[in-house]
Amino acid sequence: MRKFLLSALALALVVTAWAGPDNNSLIVGTTQEPSDLGQWNGSADTKENALGLFFLGLTYFDSNGALQPGLASEVPTGANGRVRISGSGDSSRQEVDWTLRADANWSDGTPITSDDVLFTFEVQTNPLIPVSSTANSSKIEEIVKVDDKNFTIVYNTPNLFAVNPGGDIGLARFYDVAPKHVWEPIFDAAVAAAEATPASAGDIITQQFIGAAPATAAQGPKVTSGAFVMDEWQPTQFLRATRNNGFVLGSAKLDFVQVQFIVDQNTLLANIINGTIDASDDIGLAGFDPDELAAQGTGVFTVQVSASGFIEHLNLNLHPECQDAVDLQLGDKRTRQALIQAINRAALGPAVFPGSIVSTSFVVAGDSGFLPETQEAWPFNPAAAQALLAQLGWADSNGNGVLDRTTADGRFVEFDLDHVTTTAQFRLDTQAILERDLNAVGIKVIAKPGPGSVVFSDAFIQHASQCSWSHVFEFAEAAGIGQSPFDPLSKQLDARLIANAASAFGGNNVGGVNIPALQTLIVQAENAFDTAARAALVEQMQQIFLDELPIIPLYERTEVITSKIGLKNYGKVTPLTKTIFWNPWQWEWE
Amino acid sequence: MIKFIARRLLQLVPTVFVISIILYALLALKPGDPIDDMRRGNPNFTQADYERLRALYGLDDPWYIRYWKWLARAVQGDFGPSRQYGMSATLYVFQYRLPNTVLLSGLSLLIAFVIAVPLGIYSAIRQHSIADYAITVLNFMGVSVPIFWLGILLIYVFSVQIRNFLPAGGLLTPGVSWPDWNTIAANSGGGLLEAFSLYWSKALAVISDRIKHLVLPVAALSSLQLAGWTRFMRSAMLEVVNMDYIRTARAKGLRERVIVYRHALRNAILPIITLVALSIPLLFSGAVLTETVFNWPGMGTAILGSLLNNDFNVSMVSLMFIALLVLIFNLIADIVYALVDPRIRYE
Numbered sequence: 040m041r042k043f044l045l046s047a048l049a050l051a052l053v054v055t056a057w058a059g060p061d062n063n064s065l066i067v068g069t070t071q072e073p074s075d076l077g078q079w080n081g082s083a084d085t086k087e088n089a090l091g092l093f094f095l096g097l098t099y100f101d102s103n104g105a106l107q108p109g110l111a112s113e114v115p116t117g118a119n120g121r122v123r124i125s126g127s128g129d130s131s132r133q134e135v136d137w138t139l140r141a142d143a144n145w146s147d148g149t150p151i152t153s154d155d156v157l158f159t160f161e162v163q164t165n166p167l168i169p170v171s172s173t174a175n176s177s178k179i180e181e182i183v184k185v186d187d188k189n190f191t192i193v194y195n196t197p198n199l200f201a202v203n204p205g206g207d208i209g210l211a212r213f214y215d216v217a218p219k220h221v222w223e224p225i226f227d228a229a230v231a232a233a234e235a236t237p238a239s240a241g242d243i244i245t246q247q248f249i250g251a252a253p254a255t256a257a258q259g260p261k262v263t264s265g266a267f268v269m270d271e272w273q274p275t276q277f278l279r280a281t282r283n284n285g286f287v288l289g290s291a292k293l294d295f296v297q298v299q300f301i302v303d304q305n306t307l308l309a310n311i312i313n314g315t316i317d318a319s320d321d322i323g324l325a326g327f328d329p330d331e332l333a334a335q336g337t338g339v340f341t342v343q344v345s346a347s348g349f350i351e352h353l354n355l356n357l358h359p360e361c362q363d364a365v366d367l368q369l370g371d372k373r374t375r376q377a378l379i380q381a382i383n384r385a386a387l388g389p390a391v392f393p394g395s396i397v398s399t400s401f402v403v404a405g406d407s408g409f410l411p412e413t414q415e416a417w418p419f420n421p422a423a424a425q426a427l428l429a430q431l432g433w434a435d436s437n438g439n440g441v442l443d444r445t446t447a448d449g450r451f452v453e454f455d456l457d458h459v460t461t462t463a464q465f466r467l468d469t470q471a472i473l474e475r476d477l478n479a480v481g482i483k484v485i486a487k488p489g490p491g492s493v494v495f496s497d498a499f500i501q502h503a504s505q506c507s508w509s510h511v512f513e514f515a516e517a518a519g520i521g522q523s524p525f526d527p528l529s530k531q532l533d534a535r536l537i538a539n540a541a542s543a544f545g546g547n548n549v550g551g552v553n554i555p556a557l558q559t560l561i562v563q564a565e566n567a568f569d570t571a572a573r574a575a576l577v578e579q580m581q582q583i584f585l586d587e588l589p590i591i592p593l594y595e596r597t598e599v600i601t602s603k604i605g606l607k608n609y610g611k612v613t614p615l616t617k618t619i620f621w622n623p624w625q626w627e628w629e
Numbered sequence: 630m631i632k633f634i635a636r637r638l639l640q641l642v643p644t645v646f647v648i649s650i651i652l653y654a655l656l657a658l659k660p661g662d663p664i665d666d667m668r669r670g671n672p673n674f675t676q677a678d679y680e681r682l683r684a685l686y687g688l689d690d691p692w693y694i695r696y697w698k699w700l701a702r703a704v705q706g707d708f709g710p711s712r713q714y715g716m717s718a719t720l721y722v723f724q725y726r727l728p729n730t731v732l733l734s735g736l737s738l739l740i741a742f743v744i745a746v747p748l749g750i751y752s753a754i755r756q757h758s759i760a761d762y763a764i765t766v767l768n769f770m771g772v773s774v775p776i777f778w779l780g781i782l783l784i785y786v787f788s789v790q791i792r793n794f795l796p797a798g799g800l801l802t803p804g805v806s807w808p809d810w811n812t813i814a815a816n817s818g819g820g821l822l823e824a825f826s827l828y829w830s831k832a833l834a835v836i837s838d839r840i841k842h843l844v845l846p847v848a849a850l851s852s853l854q855l856a857g858w859t860r861f862m863r864s865a866m867l868e869v870v871n872m873d874y875i876r877t878a879r880a881k882g883l884r885e886r887v888i889v890y891r892h893a894l895r896n897a898i899l900p901i902i903t904l905v906a907l908s909i910p911l912l913f914s915g916a917v918l919t920e921t922v923f924n925w926p927g928m929g930t931a932i933l934g935s936l937l938n939n940d941f942n943v944s945m946v947s948l949m950f951i952a953l954l955v956l957i958f959n960l961i962a963d964i965v966y967a968l969v970d971p972r973i974r975y976e
Contacts, residue, residue, distance in 0.1 A: 066803065074713045169667075169682055238698065241686035242709050250715020257716070274714070274725050275926030277803050297803050301924045309784045309797040492937050496661030497668065497679070545676025 064295035065606070065626060068307050068316035070323045072275060072300040077254035078215040079162055088320055089298055091621035092280050093263040094215045095287065097137060099622060102608070110151060110216060110264060110287065112138045132180075133194040141188065145218050146263045146283045153190040157182055158219035162226055167233050167244055218262045225251045266291040266624035275300060292627035308332075311340060311601055318609050321347075321598040326465055328393035329599050340601045343610055347517075347598045350398050351388075351469075353378070353458075353591040354512045354531065356503045358539060358551035363509035366452045373427045375588040379417045381424035381480045382473065388594030391468040395594040399585060416585050424480045428454075435481055442481035454482045460513035461491040469513065469593070500549050504539040512549070515596060528580070531590060534558045552589040605629045630967065637960050641953075648952045649945075653699065656941050657692035663712045663939045664688060686712075699945070709942040713935070718942035722931060722950065727913065729800065730927035733920075734912040736847050741854035742905060746898065748855075749862020753870060754889060764859065771856025780849045780922035787845060796842050798924035805838045846923040850916055854908070861904060865897040906962055910954045 073086035078094065097111040106114050115121030121136040143151040160182050162168055180193045229248035233240040252258035259269030259278065264287070267280035279297045284290050299316060301307040307323050310316040312335055324332065329344045336342060355375060356364035368374045388395035399416040433442035433454060442454040458473060460466040467488060474484040487508075494500060495514075499507050516531065530536050530547035537553060538546040560580045567573040584590075600610040608625040664682045668674045683689045687698065702709065711718045752764040788797035796802065808831035810824075817824035869875065870893050878888045917929035928947060935943035 075715050166681060167685065169685060238687070239702075241682075244685070245712055245715060246710035246717065250710060255715050271806070273800075276800050276924075279803065299799075299803065301798060302930070303798070303921050303924060305781050306784060306798040306922060306924055309789050313789050313792050313797060315793065315797065490937065492661040492665075492939055493659070495665060497665045498660045543676060545679060547674075 062295075063293055063628065064297065065293050065609075065628075066277075066297045066299050066315070066317045067320055068299045068301055068310055068318070068323055069320040070300070070302055070304055070307055075249060075254045076260055076269075077249055077251075078159065078217045079168055079249070085320070085322060088621050089278065090215065091265065092267045092296060092298075092623050093260040093265040093269065095264045095266075096215055101622070102625075108140075110139055110143050112140045135192045135194070136185075137190055137192065139188045140287055143264070143287045144285055145220075146261075146268050146285055148285065149218070149220055149262075150187070151216065151218075151264055152187040153184040154187070155216045155219045156190055157184055158223060159215070159217045162217070162222070165230065167230055167240060169241070169244065169249065216264065218264075221253055221262045222251075225253070267296055270295070286624060288624055291624040293623070296623055296626070308335075312336070314339060314603070318602040318606060319600050321600055321610070324599045324601065325596070326392055327599055329597070330393075332599060332601065336601060338604070340603045343600050343602070344394050345598050346396055347596045349515045349517050349596040351392070351395075351513065351515045351593045351596060352398075353593065354514065354550045355590065356506070356508060356510055356512075356550060357553070357589060358504035360504040360539065361506040361509060363457075363506050364503075366446060366450075367454060367456065367510060368431055369510065371431060372587050373431055375591065376417070377424040377427035377431075377480070378477070378482075379588055379591050380420040380427075381482065382476050382591075382593070383419040384417075384593055385419060387469065387472050387476075390472060391465040392594060392596055394597040394599065396597065398592040398595040417588075421476075421480050428480065428482075433481065440478070440481065441483045455485055456482050457485050457487050457508065457510040458513065459487045459489065459494055459508045459511065461494055462488045463491075466513060497544070501538045501544040501546075503549055504544075504551060513593075528561060528564065528577075532557060532580075532584070533561055550590065554583065554587050554589060557583045557587070630964075634960070634964065637963070641956055641960075644956060645949070645953060649700065649703075649949060650696065652945060652948050652952070653696045654692060656936075656944055657695065659936075661939050662686075662688050663941075665939070703945075708946045711935075711940055711943045713938050713940040713943070718940075718946045721943060722928070722946045726926060726928050726931040726947075729925060730913060730916075730920075730929070733843070733846055733850065733925055733927060734916060736843060737851035737854060738905070738908060738912060740847060741851040741858055744851075745855050745858035746862055746901065749859045749901075750866055750889065750894065750897075752859065752863045753866035756867065764863075768856040768859050771852045772860075774852075775918075776849055776853055776916075777918045777922050779852060780845070780919060783845045783849055784922070795844055798845075798922070799842055800839075800924075800926065801835070801842055802838050805835055807835055808832055846919050846925050849923070850919045858901060858904065862897070862901055865900050866893060869893045869897040903962075906958070906965075910951065910958050913954055914951045 069085055069088070071085040073089050076086065076090060076093065078090065095109045097109055098106050098114055099109045101107050108114050113119060113121065115135045115137060117124075123134045125132050125134075137156075139151055139153065139156075145151060160179065180195045183191045183193065185191060226248060229244055229251070232247060233243040236243060253260060253262070256272040256274040256278075259272045261269055263269070263283055266283055266286045266288070268283045270279045270281045272278040277297050277299045279295060282291045282294055298320075299310070301310060301316075301323075304324065304327070307316065307319065308327070311319055318340075329342050333342045355369050357370055358364060359370065364370070384397050388397055428442060432444045434444070435441065436443055444452055444454075446452055456477065458470055460470065467486075470484065470486040470488065474486065477484050494508075494512070500512065501507075503509075503512070516529065531550065532552050532554075533548055534553040534555075535558075536542075536546035536548040537551050538544050538549045539551065557580055560576050560583070564573055564576045564580070567576055602609040605628055607627050607629060608622070610621075662683075663686065664679055667682065668679055680689075687695060690698075699709065706719075708718045710716065711721045714721055748764060752761045755761050784797045787795040808828050810828055813828050813831070814821075814824045817827060870889075875888060875893055878892050883892075914928055914932070916927065917933055919925065920927040920930045928951075931943065932947045934940070935947065
């Protein structure tokens with residue numbers, strides 16, 4: 040009996056000390072769990088991170104932000120003749136030749152071939168599959184198989200990849216290839232079942248394909264191209280991956296990696312401080328003060344902070360159809376210039392989102408480097424704001440502290456500014472600061488927070504032209520990803536994408552931004568393949584944006600990650616992408 | 630009585646039907662659907678994508694058409710998939726969530742009851758003593774302290790300050806899973822006794838790990854119920870001990886222990902039992918704050934998550950299940966009333 044109890048005690052101690060450098064493993068903590076690990080739908084950060092354990096793209100970014108060949112033997116460029124652009128304007132066409140590494144195999148030993156690439160494309164373009172966007176795949180005209188290891192992707196638009204390999208990271212890093220021999224039978228069966236029962240097609244595809252065992256906790260990715268293979272996935276708790284010894288870039292340094300899901304940020308932090316969690320991802324500690332974290336982590340973990348490319352901004356209702364917005368003259372740039380100068384943005388960002396950076400950009404990410412001097416644009420200047428508002432005919436005629444005016448049709452209007460946003464604490468804090476700052480110049484802010492699922496519902500956010508939200512909607516968007524002039528431009532500035540009755544309320548330009556000079560440049564930039572020419576266009580766009588201010592940028596969020604002392608190569612932030620990519624085969628303990 | 634039960638059971642059918650309509654309508658009329666979530670998460674999302682996916686999921690139908698389609702499948706036991714997790718919504722709720730909630734809430738309820746009753750009695754029979762005042766103060770603290778704050782405090786003390794004395798949330802330690810007898814038997818290489826010993830030593834380690842993970846959330850959750858029930862027990866007991874029949878019992882010279890436990894407690898505990906019985910449906914609906922702070926995947930966070938993420942099928946399964954439980958426990962309560970109280974008769 041004594042022996043029995045001792046062995047039980049020993050085991051209990053062993054399981055408590057399961058992770059860490061002692062057994063060459065790593066536990067990463069995050070607050071979100073991916074719903075599935077299929078390579079077809081969705082691109083939440085958590086999922087992309089976890090997918091990085093199991094799948095390698097055709098290319099990947101190294102710690103210096105340089106694009107490196109992953110499954111491909113070489114990064115296609117214009118110089119090596121693998122990227123060819125022909126035609127111009129709408130008739131332009133682009134071809135990219137890829138060669139898969141000869142020794143690239145799935146973890147079960149099956150070679151990775153062009154057939155896997157073609158199959159992945161077939162799935163992504165099948166109308167029955169709920170791929171969250173066909174935008175990338177729809178730009179692909181066709182994929183031509185040359186042989187088992189060579190294929191050519193033909194695009195119907197040149198604004199992808201271009202001659203700059205960093206031109207579209209969506210194509211490079213995230214173009215995952217799925218194992219055809221695993222998925223094809225599942226796909227065929229699910230599609231056949233859905234076609235046989237069209238009324239339940241969505242549910243059938245969700246359950247039989249999206250929710251199929253190789254993508255979910257029932258099994259997870261057991262056949263992978265990445266550094267690890269799924270070992271166990273306990274829903275809501277953790278997923279554990281073991282090393283794939285046949286990984287094409289060389290075996291990972293760690294034996295195991297475990298991703299621990301802890302929904303509450305404070306609980307996650309407690310686990311980091313007490314040493315249970317070795318590292319945190321870029322989502323888990325968002326909004327925490329990096330300095331405080333560093334103080335708490337002394338001797339235990341280090342803190343890395345980076346700009347995220349996500350710009351918190353005030354989206355203004357510029358739709359001429361919305362009378363409430365017209366009454367406040369939001370369509371006049373002087374009103375917008377008055378608003379930005381009335382807000383003490385230098386104080387706001389750090390107060391609500393510690394570590395954030397004041398941003399005055401939106402065309403591409405905040406510190407893109409195109410207009411470094413514009414970081415100082417529109418400093419806090421309430422007097423200038425008041426002067427502009429006075430120019431527009433606003434005055435406090437009844438002495439109640441709120442500006443008012445009489446419209447051309449004789450109506451009395453007060454400057455009551457609706458501020459819609461989600462109920463996240465940092466946004467509620469922002470509302471309080473905006474109330475204080477704007478009240479000081481005679482603008483009364485009416486806070487209208489709501490749950491994200493409500494305010495971001497199609498019926499709400501897309502219908503600003505019908506005054507579903509009348510004045511200001513605060514949210515965040517990754518306007519661009521980084522410093523490359525080939526970054527995608529903000530779709531919120533593109534007049535072709537205005538969400539109104541004419542577009543059936545579709546389109547990403549929810550505020551109704553329509554600035555002809557900006558629009559001309561956007562169209563020109565789509566067909567500019569020369570890096571310098573495109574950079575010049577982006578710079579001009581930025582200048583116009585800063586003058587017109589169709590959107591008021593507040594601050595760029597920062598990402599905070601922690602890693603236990605002794606952990607190497609974890610959580611790199613590339614200068615090119617600013618996004619933290621998981622290259623887990625490089626993680627190791629000192 | 631049998632007629633009454635049969636009638637009430639029959640009444641359940643239209644009641645459940647009406648509840649399902651109301652729930653479905655509320656969920657369907659709430660702004661937002663899964664396709665909105667996709668649009669929000671992807672700036673490349675096109676209007677064509679939006680319309681294609683709405684048609685694929687049948688979301689372009691009016692809500693009452695969607696309800697009939699849902700009902701036609703639900704009566705056959707098919708509540709559809711969880712759009713968030715890809716698996717059957719029923720499986721997700723009953724396999725991955727409900728057992729955790731029953732374990733956490735059940736233990737909390739049990740511990741609170743076992744402690745609250747004697748504490749309430751003690752407090753009542755020692756009314757105005759220092760112990761009574763101390764218990765009262767602690768009870769008020771228990772009722773007043775927000776559970777999320779208490780949870781964080783417990784984690785801070787027992788997991789951060791006393792480093793890793795108890796785990797800071799979660800169901801189990803990574804790497805710990807129930808042993809597989811066949812593997813152990815095959816690898817033991819020795820006799821059955823050795824395999825059996827190894828199996829149970831591993832099983833004991835799992836049980837011990839599970840208990841370690843339960844301590845803090847159970848302590849936090851039971852503290853609230855404990856405080857409330859102790860107050861109830863004290864009040865009920867005080868009311869009874871001042872009644873004439875207790876005075877009579879004392880006058881007869883009965884021992885205090887007999888008076889308290891045989892005469893007073895039997896009457897005083899009736900309202901507590903009612904209170905506990907009414908808490909049983911709560912046992913299945915989860916405790917959102919406790920589950921969130923302690924990373925305990927239960928029904929509370931499942932329902933909240935499904936509502937926030939527009940996972941309609943999971944919301945419907947969870948809410949319908951709870952509604953059904955409430956109806957059933959109401960019926961059971963009515964039956965029990967009739968059994969214990971001779972004044973109540975059902976025709």
